Amino acid sequence: MKVAVMGAGAVGCYYGAMLARAGHEVVLIGRPSHVEAVRANGLRLETKAFDEQVRLEASTEAGAVQGADLVLFCVKSTDTESAAAQIQPHLAPGALVLTLQNGVDNDARVRAALPSHDVAAAVVYVATEMAGPGHVKHHGRGELVIAPSRRSEEVAQALIAAGVSMQISDNVRGALWAKLVLNCAYNALSAVSQLPYGELVQGTGVTDVIRDVVAECLAVAKAEGVVIPGDVDAAVRGIAQSMPSQYSSTAQDLARGKRSEIDHLNGLVVRRGEALGVPTPANRVLFVMVKLLEGKQPQAGG
Template sequence: MKVAVMGAGAVGCYYGGMLARAGHDVVLIARPPHVQSIHRDGLRMETRSFDEHVRLAASAEAGAVQGAHLILFCVKSTDTESAGVQMRPHLPADALVLCLQNGVDNADRLRAVLPQHAVAAAVVYVATEIAGPGHVRHHGRGELVIEPARSGSFSSQAVARALIAAGVPTEVSGNVRGALWAKLILNCAYNAVSAIAQLPYGKTVQGEGVKDVMRDVVAECLAVAQAEGVQVPGDAVAAVDTLAGSMPSQFSSTAQDLARGKHSEIDYLNGLVVRRGEALGIATPANRVLWALVKLMESKHAQA
C-alpha cells in the first residue's frame, strides 16, 4: 500500500512510521527541517517498545500525495481547508483520505473542498510529541476508530487490516460521530488546563480545584452533545478521571503549540463547544473561560 501523510507532525509521524515499519511505501509531507533530517537519518521512532530509525520518504510538497492509495490527513484543524486545496490537484481519484485530527467537524470541512473524493473521519487516541527534527516520541496508547468508507475497491476495512498488522489497534465503527465527541470531551477537559499551566496531565490533575473544573467542562460538553442528538459512547466522566493515569507525562497538543509560540486548535475544541452551546441556548461558562484564557495566551505570544 502506498501511503502519504499530509501534515506529518507527532500524530502523522507515528502512524506513518508504524506503517513504514510494516513494509508499506510511506511518504511524510512535513516541514523542511523534518524532511531534511528524515532524508539524512530516517525517522527516529522512540516508543515504549522500541527505539529505532525507520527509513521512509519525506517531502515538503503537497504534490507528494500523487499515487497514494491512502492519505493520512494530520494537519491542524486551523489548516484543514487550505491543506485540502493544496493537495486536491495531485490527489488520485481512488484515494481514501483518513482524517486523523482533533475536533469533530474536520471530515465534513474537508469533504467541502474535496467533493469528488472519499473522506473518512477517524478518532485518534495516542500520546506523542515531536522531540526534534525527524524524531517522534511516543508516550502511550495508539488506537484508532475509523468511519466506514470506500473508494473504488479500497475501504476502511482494508485500512484497518493494514493498521492492525502494523501494530496499531484499529476499529471500524458506525458511530464515529459519537466517538469524536467522546475524544472532544477529553480534549476540552485537559488541553487548555495543560496549556495554561504548562504541565503534563499527571501533574495537572493534582492542582487544587482542577478536577472540579474538568467535571464542569464535561457536563457542559455532554449537554451540548445531547442537544445535537449525538450518542456519546462510554462513560465520559470516568474516561476523563482515568486519562491522566494512563499518560501522566503527556503535555496536551495545545500546551505544545503554546510552548512553541504557535496558534493552537482551541477554537475547534472548547471554542466549538461554546459556539454550539450559544446556537442551542446552552450555557458553557467553564469551556468559555478556558477558551478565552488560551486565546489570551496566544495573543500574548503573537505580540512577543
C-alpha cells in the first residue's frame, strides 16, 4: 500500500514509520528541516522496544500525495482547510483520507473541502514527540479507532500487521468527544504549567479543576446528543498513570513558540456551550490563559 502523511509531525511520523517498517511505501510531507534530515538519514523512530532509522521518502510538497492509497491527514486543526485544498488536485480517486487530528469536527471540514473523496475520522491515543528533525520519540500507547469507509477494513489490517492496535467503530463521533474530554482536561493545564501529566496531577487543586472541566465537557456533549463510550472518569485518571512523562501537544507548541490548537479543544467546548446554553467557566478560563500565553511570544509558524 502506498501511504502519504500530510503534516509529518510526531503523530504522523510514528504511524508512517510503523507502516514503512512493515514494508509499505510511505512518504512524509513536512517542513524543510525535517524533510532534509529524513532524506539524509531516514527517520529515527525511538521507542521503548527499539530504536531504528526507518527508510522512507520525504517531501515538502503537497503533490507528494499523488498515487497514495491512504493519506494520513495529520496537520494541526488550524490548518485543516488549507491543507485539504493543497492535496485536493493530487489525490487519487480511490484514496482514503484518514484524519488523525485533535478536535471533533476535522473530518467534516476535510469532507467539505474534498467532496469527491473518501474521508474518515480516526481517534488517536499515542504519546509521541519530535525530539529533533528526523527524530520521533514514542513514549507509549498507539491505539487507533477509525470510522467505517470503503477502505477502512483494508487499512485496519495493514495497521494491525504493522503492530498498531486498532478497531473500526460506528461511534467514532463519541470516541472523538471522549478524546476531546481528555485533551480539555490535560492540555491547557500542562501548557500553562509546562509540566508532564504525572507531575501535573500532584499540584494543589489540579484534580478538582480537571473534574470541573470534564463535567462541563460532558454536559456540552449531552446537549449535542453525543453518546460517549466507556468510563470517562476512569479514562481521565488513567492518562496521568499511563503517560506520566508526556507533555501535552499544547505544552509542546507553546514551548516552541507555535500556535496551539486550543481553539479546537477548550475553545470549541466554550463555543458549543454558548450555542447550547451550557455554562463552561472552567474551560473558558483555561482557554483564555493559553491564548494569553500564545500572545506573549513570537510565533514560529503554523
